[in-house]
């Protein structure tokens with residue numbers, strides 16, 4: 001195997017998508033006719049397999065797609081037995097019927113190699129390799145592939161471990177600072193899922209890859225991390241804040257950015273492909289499209305789309321949650337308020353539309369994860 005593979009897989013600036021692209025290229029020297037390599041991530045909380053990264057040179061890529069692992073007896077079995085599966089002739093072995101198999105047949109792929117990915121005992125997801133040739137994956141190809149696939153698993157696993165330790169640090173800091181007294185774990189989970197819902201809906205227009213969407217999902221709960229630097233007398237105050245207190249409260253944005261820089265530095269994560277995304281979420285989640293937000297009074301497109309997504313999700317969640325001073329609003333009243341704010345030029349109308357067009361799912365998130 002060429003040295004470049006190792007270097008590109010563990011390079012310090014590339015996204016996982018870029019690394020997969022490089023790997024696919026290298027792999028063609030060993031096994032020609034590979035038309036697609038794709039990784040789907042597994043979420044044990046929801047039993048969902050979600051498309052994550054892919055490199056597709058022949059055929060149309062499948063993006064923003066998810067399905068329950070339990071709905072696929074074959075994949076469930078591969079995960080249970082930790083084995084790979086080779087199909088030599090897809091057209092005679094796979095029956096049409098599900099969106100995924102219909103798509104697979106349409107692309108004209110003839111043979112495939114599937115491998116579950118693990119981090120220790122934990123299922124990370126699956127790698128799918130496809131070719132337009134029948135019987136492309138002979139014994140030698142399978143050995144080569146197993147090696148290449150393990151490099152992919154290591155790259156994904158090390159990035160996710162890094163992110164997990166960062167999130168765990170943030171969680172510990174939160175608990176230490178009594179932040180949990182007003183910011184519940186369910187709020188953070190709802191923020192992750194609402195933000196993902198909006199990100200998926202605006203993905204095509206903003207060209208957000210599945211990898212970026214996944215990072216928005218992971219980083220959304222960090223948006224208010226700076227509140228751990230706000231004194232309890234202000235953070236936990238019942239009733240409205242004085243002007244001076246509000247000025248201090250608003251500093252949670254700058255404090256959040258400082259904390260992230262510190263933590264990213266401590267974990268040597270500044271190179272993490274989407275650390276910029278994380279910083280943007282924290283730095284700009286109180287900006288409004290009309291320039292009336294804080295701390296920078298940014299206008300419209302000056303606000304990164306990931307921050308606009310978080311702002312819409314955060315306000316929707318705040319309105320539909322109970323607070324000491326207010327009862328929860330119904331989801332439809334909350335959505336109407338968001339639409340009013342979009343008309344007034346404050347919120348990104350597309351992010352608000354995303355909630356409107358996925359309203360049932362948004363309501364499900366609110367009820368399933370209520371405080």
Ligand SMILES: [Fe+2]
Pocket residue numbers: 223224252285286
């Ligand atoms: Fe905030």
Ligand SMILES: [Fe+2]
Pocket residue numbers: 223224314
């Ligand atoms: Fe929040």
